Amino acid sequence: MPSAISAPKELLQHFRQTLPHAELLPTTLPDVPDISLWLVNPAIMDARLSEETIAAVFDKPAYWSFCWASGQAMAAMILEQAELVRDKVIVDFGTGSGIVAIAALMAGAKTVYASDLDEGALLSVQANAELNGFAHDDRLIINRDCFGLADASVDLVMAADVLYDWENKPLLEKFRRCFKKTLIADSRVKNFSEPGYEAIAVKRSVTFPDLGEFEEFKTVNFYQSL
Structure with missing residues (x-):
């Protein structure tokens, strides 16, 4: 799927209640390449998160923004x-x-x-x-x-x-x-x-984006x- 398309507005707004500056990207999956999903941009995992954001992640995790193994x-x-x-x-x-x-x-x-x-x-x-x-x-x-x-x-x-x-x-x-x-x-x-x-x-x-599990x-x- 082309990365130029944008995530649906309602989904992105909900997602950003937890991670205000994160993006959702259309992502092709390695084990099922015929399926693509809106998943979190893995760059966020390298970013320094505020204490408030970390608390929000634990309080209201957007687990659906990962494709679990x-x-x-x-x-x-x-x-x-x-x-x-x-x-x-x-x-x-x-x-x-x-x-x-x-x-x-x-x-x-x-x-x-x-x-x-x-x-x-x-x-x-x-x-x-x-x-x-x-x-x-x-x-x-x-x-x-x-x-x-x-x-x-x-x-x-x-x-x-x-x-x-x-x-x-x-x-x-x-x-x-x-x-x-x-x-x-x-x-x-x-x-x-x-x-x-x-x-x-x-x-x-493997969970995708890869969490290094x-x-x-x-x-x-x-x-x-x-």
């Missing part, structure tokens, strides 16, 4: 194995930038619910859908609460990078209660052995519900 790896898996989502109703839980939802649309999903509680994430999904040619695609539904869909015909819920906070662990059982099938991608939890889930794959990926966080593990 597990999300990129899950998007790559979807594009490699389109049968996972083709003609199915999908929930992308904790959608963030929307990369998994966009990959599901590309792979022929029937309906994709991009679900997140964060206002910035919802704006980000809309902007990134437009960036990738899905601005007016009726298959994409952006919402806050996917669990209201539990009685609908959801075929698969996909969740990438939701276990960074182990307080989210109860979601694993909730997914199994509410949906037919669950696919988890995670690079943080070691020795994952949750009842009702099995390990199915491993991929290497330890090598151990570049290994993404996939688990599916039994």
Whole structure:
């Protein structure tokens, strides 16, 4: 995508509540080059931030302005194995930038619910859908609460990078209660052995822009519900 285009005004305004002088750039992803996202300009990571800005980053992190390793790896898996989502109703839980939802649309999903509680994430999904040619695609539904869909015909819920906070662990059982099938991608939890889930794959990926994370966080593990 050409870097000359500007980020959508509403998204940029929201982003600058946290990082007042930072830019969002249309960024092609190394593991899924067919997808581009509005991501933070990596130059900001070399800049000296004020104490006020640092406090804002911790208080209201714009996590959706990065493409996390597990999300990129899950998007790559979807594009490699389109049968996972083709003609199915999908929930992308904790959608963030929307990369998994966009990959599901590309792979022929029937309906994709991009679900997140964060206002910035919802704006980000809309902007990134437009960036990738899905601005007016009726298959994409952006919402806050996917669990209201539990009685609908959801075929698969996909969740990438939701276990960074182990307080989210109860979601694993909730997914199994509410949906037919669950696919988890995670690079943080070691020795994952949750009842009702099995390990199915491993991929290497990296958060983008690169945060210089330890090598151990570049290994993404996939688990599916039994």
